[in-house]
Amino acid sequence: MKFGIVVFPGTNCERDTAAAVEIAGGQAELVWHADDSPLQRFDGLILPGGFAHGDALRAGAIARFSAVMPRVMELAQTGRPVVGICNGFQVLVECGLLPGALLRNDSLQFRAEWVHCRVEVSAPPLTEGIPVGTLLYMPVAHGMGNYCEDERSPLGGETLVALRYCDANGDAAAAANPNGSAGNIAGIVRGNVFGLMPHPERAVSPLLGSVDGLALFKSLTRSLVAA
Amino acid sequence: MIAEPPRDLIGQYGITLAEFDRILSLLRREPNELELALFGAMWSEHCCYKSSRRLLGALPKEAPQVLVRAGEENAGVVDVGEGWAIAMKIESHNHPSAVEPYQGAATGVGGIVRDVFTMGARPIALLNSLRFGFPDEPRSRYLLARVVAGIGDYGNCLGIPTVGGEVFFHDSYSGNPLVNAMCVGLLRHEDLVRSAASGEGNVLLLLGNATGRDGIHGATFASANLDGDGLDRRPNVQVGSPFLEKLLIEACLELLEKDLLVGLQDLGAAGLTSSSVEAASRAGSGVELEVTAVSRSETHMTPLEIMLSESQERMLAVVEPDRVPEVRAVLERWGLRSDAIGRVIAEPLVRVCEEGQVRAEVPVAALTDGAPAYDWPAMPGPLAGPASLPTDPLELLAHPNICSKRWVYRQYDQTVQASTVATADADAALVLLPGGRRAIALCTDGNARGDDPYLAGALAVCEAARNVSCTGARPWALTNCLNFGSPERPQGSWELRRAIHGLAAAAQALDIPVISGNVSLYNEASEGGARGAAAVAVTAVLPTPVVGMLGLLDDVERRGSIAFKAAADLVVLLGPATGPLDLGLEARVQKACRDAIGRGLLNSAHDCSDGGLLVTLAESCILGSVGATLEPELDYLDESPSRIVVSLSPERLPELRAMATGLPLTILGRVGGDRLRIPRVCDLSVEEMRDAWQHGLERFL
Amino acid sequence: MSDFMARVYVTPRPSVRDPEGSTIMEGLHQLGFSGVQMVRAGRYFEIMLQAGDSHQAEQTVDLMCRKLLANPVVEQYRFDLQLEATSE
Numbered sequence A: 001m002k003f004g005i006v007v008f009p010g011t012n013c014e015r016d017t018a019a020a021v022e023i024a025g026g027q028a029e030l031v032w033h034a035d036d037s038p039l040q041r042f043d044g045l046i047l048p049g050g051f052a053h054g055d056a057l058r059a060g061a062i063a064r065f066s067a068v069m070p071r072v073m074e075l076a077q078t079g080r081p082v083v084g085i086c087n088g089f090q091v092l093v094e095c096g097l098l099p100g101a102l103l104r105n106d107s108l109q110f111r112a113e114w115v116h117c118r119v120e121v122s123a124p125p126l127t128e129g130i131p132v133g134t135l136l137y138m139p140v141a142h143g144m145g146n147y148c149e150d151e152r153s154p155l156g157g158e159t160l161v162a163l164r165y166c167d168a169n170g171d172a173a174a175a176a177n178p179n180g181s182a183g184n185i186a187g188i189v190r191g192n193v194f195g196l197m198p199h200p201e202r203a204v205s206p207l208l209g210s211v212d213g214l215a216l217f218k219s220l221t222r223s224l225v226a227a
Numbered sequence B: 001m002i003a004e005p006p007r008d009l010i011g012q013y014g015i016t017l018a019e020f021d022r023i024l025s026l027l028r029r030e031p032n033e034l035e036l037a038l039f040g041a042m043w044s045e046h047c048c049y050k051s052s053r054r055l056l057g058a059l060p061k062e063a064p065q066v067l068v069r070a071g072e073e074n075a076g077v078v079d080v081g082e083g084w085a086i087a088m089k090i091e092s093h094n095h096p097s098a099v100e101p102y103q104g105a106a107t108g109v110g111g112i113v114r115d116v117f118t119m120g121a122r123p124i125a126l127l128n129s130l131r132f133g134f135p136d137e138p139r140s141r142y143l144l145a146r147v148v149a150g151i152g153d154y155g156n157c158l159g160i161p162t163v164g165g166e167v168f169f170h171d172s173y174s175g176n177p178l179v180n181a182m183c184v185g186l187l188r189h190e191d192l193v194r195s196a197a198s199g200e201g202n203v204l205l206l207l208g209n210a211t212g213r214d215g216i217h218g219a220t221f222a223s224a225n226l227d228g229d230g231l232d233r234r235p236n237v238q239v240g241s242p243f244l245e246k247l248l249i250e251a252c253l254e255l256l257e258k259d260l261l262v263g264l265q266d267l268g269a270a271g272l273t274s275s276s277v278e279a280a281s282r283a284g285s286g287v288e289l290e291v292t293a294v295s296r297s298e299t300h301m302t303p304l305e306i307m308l309s310e311s312q313e314r315m316l317a318v319v320e321p322d323r324v325p326e327v328r329a330v331l332e333r334w335g336l337r338s339d340a341i342g343r344v345i346a347e348p349l350v351r352v353c354e355e356g357q358v359r360a361e362v363p364v365a366a367l368t369d370g371a372p373a374y375d376w377p378a379m380p381g382p383l384a385g386p387a388s389l390p391t392d393p394l395e396l397l398a399h400p401n402i403c404s405k406r407w408v409y410r411q412y413d414q415t416v417q418a419s420t421v422a423t424a425d426a427d428a429a430l431v432l433l434p435g436g437r438r439a440i441a442l443c444t445d446g447n448a449r450g451d452d453p454y455l456a457g458a459l460a461v462c463e464a465a466r467n468v469s470c471t472g473a474r475p476w477a478l479t480n481c482l483n484f485g486s487p488e489r490p491q492g493s494w495e496l497r498r499a500i501h502g503l504a505a506a507a508q509a510l511d512i513p514v515i516s517g518n519v520s521l522y523n524e525a526s527e528g529g530a531r532g533a534a535a536v537a538v539t540a541v542l543p544t545p546v547v548g549m550l551g552l553l554d555d556v557e558r559r560g561s562i563a564f565k566a567a568a569d570l571v572v573l574l575g576p577a578t579g580p581l582d583l584g585l586e587a588r589v590q591k592a593c594r595d596a597i598g599r600g601l602l603n604s605a606h607d608c609s610d611g612g613l614l615v616t617l618a619e620s621c622i623l624g625s626v627g628a629t630l631e632p633e634l635d636y637l638d639e640s641p642s643r644i645v646v647s648l649s650p651e652r653l654p655e656l657r658a659m660a661t662g663l664p665l666t667i668l669g670r671v672g673g674d675r676l677r678i679p680r681v682c683d684l685s686v687e688e689m690r691d692a693w694q695h696g697l698e699r700f701l
Numbered sequence C: 001m002s003d004f005m006a007r008v009y010v011t012p013r014p015s016v017r018d019p020e021g022s023t024i025m026e027g028l029h030q031l032g033f034s035g036v037q038m039v040r041a042g043r044y045f046e047i048m049l050q051a052g053d054s055h056q057a058e059q060t061v062d063l064m065c066r067k068l069l070a071n072p073v074v075e076q077y078r079f080d081l082q083l084e085a086t087s088e
Helices: A014-023 A069-077 A087-094 A212-226 B007-013 B017-027 B033-042 B094-099 B101-117 B138-158 B230-236 B242-257 B271-283 B303-308 B321-333 B393-398 B453-469 B490-510 B583-598 B612-624 B650-659 B686-694 C019-030 C054-069
Strands: A002-007 A027-032 A044-047 A082-085 A101-103 A111-119 A135-142 A146-148 A159-166 A185-190 A193-196 B066-068 B076-081 B084-092 B122-132 B162-169 B178-188 B203-208 B263-266 B286-290 B314-319 B338-345 B349-354 B357-363 B429-432 B439-446 B474-483 B514-520 B524-527 B537-540 B544-553 B570-574 B604-607 B628-630 B644-648 B665-671 B675-678 B682-685 C002-012 C043-051 C075-086
Touching: A002 A014, A014 A027, A014 A212, A044 A069, A044 A087, A069 A082, A082 A087, A087 A101, A087 A193, A111 A185, A135 A212, A159 A193, B007 B017, B007 B033, B017 B033, B017 B357, B033 B271, B033 B303, B033 B349, B033 B357, B076 B474, B076 B514, B076 B544, B084 B101, B084 B474, B084 B544, B094 B101, B094 B138, B094 B178, B101 B122, B101 B138, B101 B178, B101 B242, B101 B263, B122 B138, B122 B242, B122 B429, B122 B439, B122 B544, B138 B162, B138 B178, B138 B242, B162 B429, B162 B439, B178 B439, B178 B474, B178 B544, B203 B242, B203 B321, B242 B263, B242 B314, B242 B321, B263 B271, B271 B286, B271 B303, B271 B314, B271 B338, B271 B349, B303 B349, B303 B357, B314 B321, B321 B338, B393 B612, B393 B682, B393 B686, B439 B453, B453 B474, B453 B490, B453 B544, B453 B583, B453 B604, B474 B490, B490 B544, B490 B583, B570 B583, B570 B650, B583 B604, B583 B644, B583 B650, B604 B612, B612 B628, B612 B644, B612 B665, B612 B675, B612 B686, B644 B650, B650 B665, B675 B686, B682 B686, C002 C054, C043 C054, C054 C075
Parallel strands: A002 A027, A002 A044, A044 A082, A082 A193, B084 B514, B122 B162, B286 B349, B474 B514, B628 B675
Antiparallel strands: A101 A146, A111 A135, A111 A159, A159 A185, A185 A193, B066 B076, B076 B084, B084 B178, B122 B178, B203 B314, B203 B338, B263 B314, B286 B338, B349 B357, B429 B439, B439 B544, B474 B544, B524 B537, B570 B644, B570 B665, B604 B644, B628 B665, B675 B682, C002 C043, C002 C075
């Protein structure tokens, strides 16, 4: 199964993400933002982390108007997985594939640290086979990860909280929240579209500090085999 | 040509009367203003090291692993095996950061990154070394916060992990913060690029940012004292765009991969002037530039302003004429501008034209080899005493120079590129090499001290090498940044001279080549009075030689770490309980530590430096979340060099003893419990130590 | 065609928390501006544009705000227009 990794000018996690897909048994191919050809050859898409267009205006605000984006929306409509990691998550909320907004961290500082996240939903595309309540240990690295709910499209309907920041005991405490996001939200899912702030592609080997991110990539490739 | 001799302008371009006479004899005529400005820029300390060049000859630069020697190119390069090489360099951006800390620090990172990818290397790690006045002063806190934000925002956006660094506070830095940034790049041997402008008729392409008035006179500014009016120089400071730099990195690496370039050179201090002169000098050729071909971001710029502009994120590429369309196609894909601004010529001249009219014409050698070199009179002055630290253990752990710098480093992305081995608060960072079995170890270390500049130089090398050795890695090459006051004061000159001698002696003794470096002088502020008025007092920074160390680790599974691991492990001091620096002993202690880690004997290894054994032991406890009980009555605050605290299973002790034959080795006690107990010194829970150590800096901020 | 200068102000919607505004307010309090009751931090844009008349300019700027300059999930906007020059 083959994933397209969408690269905008300023994206900087595309290689790490492609490597993680490969470790999980998938194939990865980079897709350039200016390419407006159909993406049907892919079984799924990942929008990786970075600073698309230097985060000008708002993270993801310019990237959402890239030539590739209508094709991303098109593929999302086919039900195939579309995953946004960090800056990719920001692009997904800007373009409306996911509801809400990602604001500046409440500390007003960039935050780079290892966090625990509690799995809230055990379902495709990213957490299938990972029981609810499982703690995942992964790094975050962002300046705008403060999730804010859209009052007009509240969570709980078709969009679910998928991951919450928590402490090592699984408690979604305020002290465990790196950015002030509502309800300690670290990731959300709407059907086949998943967005998360932590970087699973940086938690794929014991040397890097954790293999929990690999579990998410394995779930992703597994969900495709099943489909 | 401008007819009027600009004698009244020489001071404005940082040229002395004696230097002006030197220019007259080199040119055998009067220079015009533009030519004078070219000399001023190229003959600044920043570009030609006129006050340090002769002294730097003492540093050991040769070793079998060295591929590009110090001074040859924009960064030094060493072989790291399996066809891979590492390019690295550290550089200061002290003066710009004093005036505008956010942009000064950010563009410091931008500049050092360009120095590294210019070599054909992909940047894989950033480090830094920062010094500020004590954080009880509001301005020092402001500078710290803005410098850290500037470094973080720039490096984070580039997707290069900031894996290490140091922050140190001392009143001597209040008016002169030090911001040293280091970049490390990875490349295949065959991808090494030179910056020479060779091949007559080849085109000079200026890539990236448009040219504006930012940073004009930056090279001379960097070499001048910060006077009372330093705050009014804000327009001089360059503004950085990490997004543009990211595009430049990717585009240039793609151009190099496709073999489309003859040479590549970044634009740093003195902008187009120094980059074109250096590129020509390296090739033994000349360059002809047409300033009106340069895209400008401001109107009515003069040739002089275009030649001296320090607008950021620009590169100069040397391209064969028939490859220009291919090069432009790559650049357009990345949305980057390129201007054909000149060509390589056979005569070894820099010729600057404006609409075809020659405005300046100077022999390249006059600007480079012709630069003066000074031996300033040196004399020791009143020495500062060694810095004092609190003796109360919890106060010591919470002291800003001892405590965890988490407040700083959690603003830096450390994990992007997915190659940083997880070791928070390690003595040195480990970054995986391709293949994932081998790693490089990286750290920066400075040991500023006013009581003995020789020791400052020697200890910077020893401590950096010891830090790397504590991970099990062999010290492999170093880069250095020398931050000093004015060499024109005899004491300043003496401090610089002594520190370089110390650095050279230690690098020699530990067998580590110096592959790149930077000198930052005139780090002093005169208090009171506007420029020109008599200064009340001159405050120079402590002599601050900083070393960036590269180590090589063959098997990352066999690596050392700070944290105590297992209860009942023995705690052992490798090295003397006290004593002066003995470089031979230092080398043997470090080797014993590396060998023991390589054999899998040790469960932890941690270098002993500021705050003595007490701090070393406390940190091993805090990071291991376990206590320890110590026995011997020693001076636990003694900061003698050449010491490493290790822990190991008791049955491995005979092997360690065999390995450390002839070295002092003291059994200090055992790991276990949840308290650090040292007779007559402390009996503290790990949690109260952690609380003091982890929040020490935050209490000020 | 005429040249217009649009001054666009984008601010957080009243229901959205604004940590930057709160931090600035604390800073002002520390400096002794104790009368400060509220600070909301936003963004300000100056946009020069050409349009047939002020009505068309207004519609264009409004569209810019909705499509790009403001994120309607968390931000509100307002702008004013000024006629700079009229050409043939």
